[in-house]
Amino acid sequence: MKNVAILGSTGSIGTQTIEVLRANPDDFRLVAISAGSNIKLLEEQIREFHPEICAVWNEDKAKELKLAVADVSPKCKIVSGMDGLIEVSVLDSSDILITAVVGMIGVTPTIAAINAGKDIGLANKETLVTAGHIIMPLAKEKGVSILPVDSEHSAIFQCLNGEKENHISRILLTASGGPFRGMTREQLSDVTLEMALKHPNWSMGKKITIDSSTMVNKGLEVIEAKWLFGVAPSEIEVVVQPQSIIHSMVEFDDGAVMAQLGTPDMRLPIQYALYYPRRVFLEGKRLEFQTLTEITFSKPNIDTFLGLKYAYKAIECGGSMPTVLNAANECAVAKFLNKEIRFLEIYDMIDFCMENHKNISSPTVEEILETERWVYEIIESRWKA
Numbered sequence: 001m002k003n004v005a006i007l008g009s010t011g012s013i014g015t016q017t018i019e020v021l022r023a024n025p026d027d028f029r030l031v032a033i034s035a036g037s038n039i040k041l042l043e044e045q046i047r048e049f050h051p052e053i054c055a056v057w058n059e060d061k062a063k064e065l066k067l068a069v070a071d072v073s074p075k076c077k078i079v080s081g082m083d084g085l086i087e088v089s090v091l092d093s094s095d096i097l098i099t100a101v102v103g104m105i106g107v108t109p110t111i112a113a114i115n116a117g118k119d120i121g122l123a124n125k126e127t128l129v130t131a132g133h134i135i136m137p138l139a140k141e142k143g144v145s146i147l148p149v150d151s152e153h154s155a156i157f158q159c160l161n162g163e164k165e166n167h168i169s170r171i172l173l174t175a176s177g178g179p180f181r182g183m184t185r186e187q188l189s190d191v192t193l194e195m196a197l198k199h200p201n202w203s204m205g206k207k208i209t210i211d212s213s214t215m216v217n218k219g220l221e222v223i224e225a226k227w228l229f230g231v232a233p234s235e236i237e238v239v240v241q242p243q244s245i246i247h248s249m250v251e252f253d254d255g256a257v258m259a260q261l262g263t264p265d266m267r268l269p270i271q272y273a274l275y276y277p278r279r280v281f282l283e284g285k286r287l288e289f290q291t292l293t294e295i296t297f298s299k300p301n302i303d304t305f306l307g308l309k310y311a312y313k314a315i316e317c318g319g320s321m322p323t324v325l326n327a328a329n330e331c332a333v334a335k336f337l338n339k340e341i342r343f344l345e346i347y348d349m350i351d352f353c354m355e356n357h358k359n360i361s362s363p364t365v366e367e368i369l370e371t372e373r374w375v376y377e378i379i380e381s382r383w384k385a
């Protein structure tokens with residue numbers, strides 16, 4: 001029996017993690033949950049799973065939830081704010097924390113969980129992008145496993161099974177290309193929020209769906225892969241594979257390429273991280289190769305979809321630059337989701353912040369958070385005028 005805590009239990013990854021737990025009640029117990037403000041779903045999760053603790057970021061919503069679940073026995077402790085997220089992350093009884101929260105708000109709780117010796121099922125890529133240089137050595141020191149949940153990284157992780165002694169010659173990170181694949185920059189200037197929210201293959205949270213349309217998501221994933229697998233950026237190649245059937249590949253020194261294939265279903269990588277290294281039955285559609293008409297490949301257009309270009313630049317600079325890329329993107333996407341800016345302005349904001357940043361090499365957590373504040377401030381002042 002494994003005890004599971006979830007940061008972001010009401011989101012796309014959070015609810016799919018809960019589906020896996022629900023299907024395997026003899027193997028898992030949900031001991032801690034958390035969300036930003038969706039207390040309706042948190043209440044349902046408390047009534048179904050009786051976790052020990054639940055964190056709500058919003059303090060008023062936490063108070064409301066406390067009243068709503070006052071009749072539930074055994075009692076679930078309701079906490080709030082950053083202290084609350086940390087309490088969920090370090091809970092004594094938990095064995096693994098699934099980081100399904102969106103954004104770099106996950107940095108502090110994830111580090112707290114590693115310090116407390118918890119294994120991490122990592123979906124929250126923004127945390128690794130901004131603090132990978134702190135998280136990976138800390139995880140090693142504390143003897144905890146960082147198990148990838150992102151589908152590409154889970155695929156690579158699966159391809160590396162039993163290959164510990166062998167050198168990776170290339171990681172082939174697959175990308176769907178998003179809803180705007182094939183469009184020119186001119187065409188992109190007119191795309192709407194509604195168009196950007198229609199991903200061809202995956203149903204995900206809004207922020208990552210926009211990131212897929214700009215290809216910033218793939219850029220963040222290149223940085224995520226660098227930290228998870230200890231490879232140089234030049235050894236990570238992005239390949240567009242629009243059907244999202246090959247979830248990523250690894251090429252070894254002898255030229256052999258290992259790939260992981262499957263229908264697009266996030267429950268598989270979530271379940272793999274939860275059960276690692278075991279594989280158990282997962283109900284769902286299987287690939288039918290006799291009727292599968294095609295799997296196609298192409299090169300990403302990085303001059304139009306600038307997300308990848310900025311990511312390679314950010315890794316090359318290192319230090320606090322990946323934080324600038326990530327924070328500027330988080331700020332810009334929030335504005336795009338609010339219909340305050342146009343699609344291409346997301347790139348303008350990232351570019352402006354990266355151009356004006358004085359890089360800090362090997363930033364501490366405080367410096368990472370300080371850099372994030374700086375990004376929000378300069379975007380506010382530059383785009384107000």
Ligand code: NDP
Pocket residue numbers: 007008009010011012013014034035036037038039056057085099100101102103105123124125126149150151202203204205206207208266
């Ligand atoms: P969602 O937007 O669907 O869910 C985000 C979760 O985080 C919700 O539970 C939300 O709570 C919670 N949350 C937001 N802000 C806060 C806060 N301040 N404090 C506490 N909790 C908060 O996102 P996804 O599930 O799509 O993505 C989660 C992470 O996983 C991201 O980093 C994403 O890049 C990554 N990922 C997602 C994939 C997917 O298929 N969805 C695939 C691969 C990676 P509330 O509901 O109250 O707002």
Ligand code: MG
Pocket residue numbers: 150151152221
């Ligand atoms: Mg992915």
